[in-house]
Amino acid sequence: xxxxxxxxxxxxxxxxxxxxxxxxxxxxxxxxxxxxxxxxxxxxxxxxxxxxxxxxxxxxxxxxxxxxxxxxxxxxxxxxxxxxxxxxxxxxxxxxxxxxxxxxxxxxx
Amino acid sequence: xxxxxxxxxxxxxxxxxxxxxxxxxxxxxxxxxxxxxxxxxxxxxxxxxxxxxxxxxxxxxxxxxxxxxxxxxxxxxxxxxxxxxxxxxxxxxxxxxxxxxxxxxxxxxxxxx
Numbered sequence: 001x002x003x004x005x006x007x008x009x010x011x012x013x014x015x016x017x018x019x020x021x022x023x024x025x026x027x028x029x030x031x032x033x034x035x036x037x038x039x040x041x042x043x044x045x046x047x048x049x050x051x052x053x054x055x056x057x058x059x060x061x062x063x064x065x066x067x068x069x070x071x072x073x074x075x076x077x078x079x080x081x082x083x084x085x086x087x088x089x090x091x092x093x094x095x096x097x098x099x100x101x102x103x104x105x106x107x108x109x
Numbered sequence: 110x111x112x113x114x115x116x117x118x119x120x121x122x123x124x125x126x127x128x129x130x131x132x133x134x135x136x137x138x139x140x141x142x143x144x145x146x147x148x149x150x151x152x153x154x155x156x157x158x159x160x161x162x163x164x165x166x167x168x169x170x171x172x173x174x175x176x177x178x179x180x181x182x183x184x185x186x187x188x189x190x191x192x193x194x195x196x197x198x199x200x201x202x203x204x205x206x207x208x209x210x211x212x213x214x215x216x217x218x219x220x221x222x
Contacts (some may be wrong), residue, residue, distance in 0.1 A: 008149075033209045042199060042213035043152070087151065091209045101151035 002026045004100035006088050011106045012078055020073045020086050020103045028093025034062050034073045035087040037102065043087055047073070075105075083107045112136070115200050115214035122190050122221050130185045130217045132200035140206045141183040142167075143175060145196040146216075152199070158183055159206045190221045 004024045012018040024032070031050040035043040049055055049064035049071060061074040073086055088100040113134045122128050134141065143155040154167030158177040172194060174186045183202075187194055197218050201211040 030207070031209050042215050043211075044213070045210045048210060089152075089209065091207075095207045095209075097154070097209050097211070099152040101149060 002092060002098050004088055004090060004098055006086075006100045006103045008101070009104045009106065011108060012075075014078055014080060014107055014109050016078050017074065017076050018078060018105065020075075020088075020105065022071045022073070022088035022100060024069050024071070024088070024090045024098070024100075026090050026092045026098055029066060030091040030093065030095055032062075032064055032071050033089045033091075033097070034071075035089065036084050037087060038084045046086075078107050080107050080109070113200055113202055113212055113214035115198075115217050117217060118215065119218040120220070122187075122219060124191055124221055125189050128187045128190055128219070130187075130198055130200075130219070132183045132185070132214060133181050134183075134200075134202045134212070135181065136202060136204075136212065137180060138202035138204050138212070139180070140203045140208070141177065142201045142203075142211065143173070143183070143185045144199045144201065145169065145194075146199060147196050155185065155198075157206075187219075190219075192221045195219060195221045 006022045034046040037043040047062040054063045059076045064071045085102040085104045087102045090098050116131045139160045142157045144152045153169050156175040158164045161180045200214040
């Protein structure tokens with residue numbers, strides 16, 4: 001079966017760095033996506049990786065290792081507004097998006 | 110402002126009633142999707158449409174139906190609501206089915222009693 005695993009919840013301190021991991025097992029691979037979802041709101045697109053390596057976008061970076069079925073989202077200089085759930089998703093060989101259950105990130109002052 | 114509009118935002122419904130959740134996008138995207146989101150389970154695909162006139166079943170299609178008469182509209186119908194359909198429903202769209210970057214509506218919170 002197809003599966004995406006990510007931690008249920010993480011806590012970090014304002015101003016610090018946090019890494020949210022995601023491992024996946026899917027039928028084929030056509031890209032990995034990270035979305036941010038604030039409580040009570042819709043998910044919004046954060047990043048896309050299709051090749052191995054690090055993609056940097058401001059305070060957020062996303063890493064992919066296709067051979068290991070592994071990705072992480074790195075958030076630097078954490079701000080209170082970064083408190084949200086972070087969803088990892090993979091497109092399989094049929095371009096179907098497979099979603100993880102999400103990681104709830106709690107930022108403490 | 111371009112995007113996806115869902116209605117209603119919130120609804121309480123008696124079991125057995127019929128309900129249609131509306132979704133309209135103005136981005137001229139070909140692909141549209143309906144997801145439900147339940148605590149601890151993440152997003153689950155109900156139905157999708159790769160282009161106007163076509164629809165397909167997702168992971169959890171039972172009890173739901175959709176239609177795609179034109180590019181902009183993608184309504185989701187619950188023919189006879191049951192309490193297990195209590196959830197938050199998100200409509201989403203993308204330029205085409207191969208794009209994993211989805212644009213989501215604000216969601217419809219449905220409670221079936």
